[in-house]
Amino acid sequence: MKNDDSLTTIMALGLLMVVATEARAADDLDRTVLPIAEPDRPLFVYFAPGATHAPHHVPKN
Amino acid sequence: MPEGTTLAPKPAAIPDWDSLSADEKRLFAHQVEVFAAYVEMTDHEIGRVVEAVEATGQLDNTLIFLVYGDNGTSAEGGPTGTPNEVASVQGVHLPVEAQMKYYDAWGSEKTYPHMSIGWTWAFDTPFKWTKMVSSHFGGTKQGMAIAWPKVITDKGGIRHQFHHVIDIVPTILEVVGIPMPELIDGIKQSPMDGVSMAYTFDEKNADAPSTRTTQYFEMIGDHAIYHDGWILSSKVVRLPWDNSGTADKHPENWPWELYDLSADWTQYNDVSAQYPDKVKELEKLFWKEAERNQVLPMDSTTFTRSILPRPNLSAGRTVFTYSGEVTGTPNGNAPNILASSYNIKAEVEIPEGGAEGILVTHGGRFTGYGFYLLEAKPVYTWNLMGLKLVKWEGQDALTPGKHTLEFDFKYDGLGAETLKYGSPSGLGRSGTGYLTVDGEVVATQTMEQTVPMLMQWCESFDVGADTGSPVADEDYQPPFRFTGKLDKLTLTIDRPKLSEEDIQKLQAAMHANPAAD
Numbered sequence: 001m002k003n004d005d006s007l008t009t010i011m012a013l014g015l016l017m018v019v020a021t022e023a024r025a026a027d028d029l030d031r032t033v034l035p036i037a038e039p040d041r042p043l044f045v046y047f048a049p050g051a052t053h054a055p056h057h058v059p060k061n
Numbered sequence: 062m063p064e065g066t067t068l069a070p071k072p073a074a075i076p077d078w079d080s081l082s083a084d085e086k087r088l089f090a091h092q093v094e095v096f097a098a099y100v101e102m103t104d105h106e107i108g109r110v111v112e113a114v115e116a117t118g119q120l121d122n123t124l125i126f127l128v129y130g131d132n133g134t135s136a137e138g139g140p141t142g143t144p145n146e147v148a149s150v151q152g153v154h155l156p157v158e159a160q161m162k163y164y165d166a167w168g169s170e171k172t173y174p175h176m177s178i179g180w181t182w183a184f185d186t187p188f189k190w191t192k193m194v195s196s197h198f199g200g201t202k203q204g205m206a207i208a209w210p211k212v213i214t215d216k217g218g219i220r221h222q223f224h225h226v227i228d229i230v231p232t233i234l235e236v237v238g239i240p241m242p243e244l245i246d247g248i249k250q251s252p253m254d255g256v257s258m259a260y261t262f263d264e265k266n267a268d269a270p271s272t273r274t275t276q277y278f279e280m281i282g283d284h285a286i287y288h289d290g291w292i293l294s295s296k297v298v299r300l301p302w303d304n305s306g307t308a309d310k311h312p313e314n315w316p317w318e319l320y321d322l323s324a325d326w327t328q329y330n331d332v333s334a335q336y337p338d339k340v341k342e343l344e345k346l347f348w349k350e351a352e353r354n355q356v357l358p359m360d361s362t363t364f365t366r367s368i369l370p371r372p373n374l375s376a377g378r379t380v381f382t383y384s385g386e387v388t389g390t391p392n393g394n395a396p397n398i399l400a401s402s403y404n405i406k407a408e409v410e411i412p413e414g415g416a417e418g419i420l421v422t423h424g425g426r427f428t429g430y431g432f433y434l435l436e437a438k439p440v441y442t443w444n445l446m447g448l449k450l451v452k453w454e455g456q457d458a459l460t461p462g463k464h465t466l467e468f469d470f471k472y473d474g475l476g477a478e479t480l481k482y483g484s485p486s487g488l489g490r491s492g493t494g495y496l497t498v499d500g501e502v503v504a505t506q507t508m509e510q511t512v513p514m515l516m517q518w519c520e521s522f523d524v525g526a527d528t529g530s531p532v533a534d535e536d537y538q539p540p541f542r543f544t545g546k547l548d549k550l551t552l553t554i555d556r557p558k559l560s561e562e563d564i565q566k567l568q569a570a571m572h573a574n575p576a577a578d
Contacts, residue, residue: 029109039117047110051103052131054138054146055173056092058099 092176095168138175148446196294222271282312282361286347293343306365386525395522416545425530453496476557482567489513
């Protein structure tokens with residue numbers, strides 16, 4: 001989800017696909033899924049994190 | 062698992078834990094600790110998605126599917142795991158001692174790691190085999206959880222019906238009442254192969270027969286057909302971590318195994334000899350489904366297949382010219398210089414005060430090459446799978462004005478054409494590189510080994526700046542944009558051609574080994 005224009009289009013349709021990789025998963029969530037979850041708006045999300053595919057990347061904490 | 066389920070035996074190729082050395086145990090345990098942390102982090106993030114839905118007050122009326130895994134757990138790390146998967150999938154397995162150097166960095170951006178196959182197989186318990194083995198459930202079976210509190214009242218209920226991931230979309234369409242469109246933008250759609258799983262939501266249907274009665278499986282020649290509680294599986298011929306491309310080339314002839322899944326969830330008892338008619342029936346069904354789903358012809362080569370010529374922008378071209386910065390060309394459209402001789406010529410203008418930065422690079426920290434100026438001195442670096450940097454360095458800073466820099470590489474091997482004869486012998490061979498400045502050789506070096514097949518797959522080909530990770534962390538960090546003027550960069554590839562004699566030898570070797578035919 002690098003292209004903000006396509007993200008806007010997808011959000012307008014109430015549909016979102018998030019393909020997050022490794023340590024970026026948390027950032028991608030903060031930027032995409034969480035802000036658009038609203039009570040009266042239908043929500044369709046594919047949340048496809050990097051796990052459990054290689055590489056096995058995880059922050060130290 | 063139903064009571065009486067038999068634990069599948071461990072493949073002989075996977076060593077017993079008790080047979081490992083203390084260092085192996087320590088390394089393999091750390092590899093899997095990192096994997097566990099990775100899974101735990103993902104679980105936490107998925108929890109945040111659920112919380113976000115809950116915060117809207119709509120969780121009760123939200124249908125959530127959770128599928129967790131990687132086909133089966135992946136064996137791509139090979140027998141000892143790897144700090145760099147780009148190495149392991151090309152058949153370069155690091156000794157444990159060498160891997161120990163990465164112990165503290167394991168799981169960070171300085172590694173591209175994967176655990177060893179023993180743990181992989183353990184995560185596929187109680188099934189046989191691992192990811193890439195589509196004939197056995199260790200390579201295909203995943204747990205799935207479905208939640209929809211308003212509708213699914215049998216909280217914690219377990220369902221055993223046989224379904225496939227393609228059944229998720231029809232389930233959603235059924236419950237929201239949207240029919241599958243026959244046309245989209247005037248284009249007739251392929252029929253929906255999936256079937257809805259919504260019937261399983263109701264506790265009354267906990268033991269209802271599965272609405273999916275047939276499913277084929279195929280990956281890299283390994284194949285199977287499920288039908289009405291039976292599965293006909295091809296015998297495992299290629300080990301899932303063997304990417305040499307030398308496995309038997311005729312998957313259509315691989316022996317069958319038959320399992321009665323009603324009594325044998327783990328494919329423990331092969332009953333093919335007992336039910337020859339069932340074998341015939343399912344075999345016929347497999348070929349029908351394989352034909353219908355464009356599976357044929359089956360191909361048992363792995364990563365060697367990925368480097369065969371195919372339609373793309375670089376196919377058939379041997380000369381590539383660039384003027385100025387062009388970054389982000391994906392591997393499929395990038396000039397492929399592996400297993401070949403090549404020349405890279407950069408015509409540059411150096412401003413007063415000197416210049417630095419990338420002329421051209423492909424790949425990065427885990428495999429790749431870079432041609433760049435470091436404090437105005439030319440450097441060409443090969444990163445060999447993160448294990449070794451081979452560098453050609455000019456001693457003198459370039460003076461202001463126009464210069465021509467060249468890196469010329471003469472490859473000693475027979476090249477990728479040996480793959481046509483079932484042999485990877487033309488790949489990864491030695492070669493000698495010459496770095497020249499304005500026609501004068503300033504550095505010469507021979508590489509005993511070269512990268513055989515693959516550049517780092519998540520990186521790209523970049524001219525004038527670097528994206529992703531650097532080829533040499535000790536020299537620069539991206540983007541390391543070129544601060545001079547790149548008038549023209551020309552990359553010329555001279556692929557080896559097989560002589561008649563080479564072909565005869567390769568054919569003789571192939572006929573001596575019918576498996577490779």
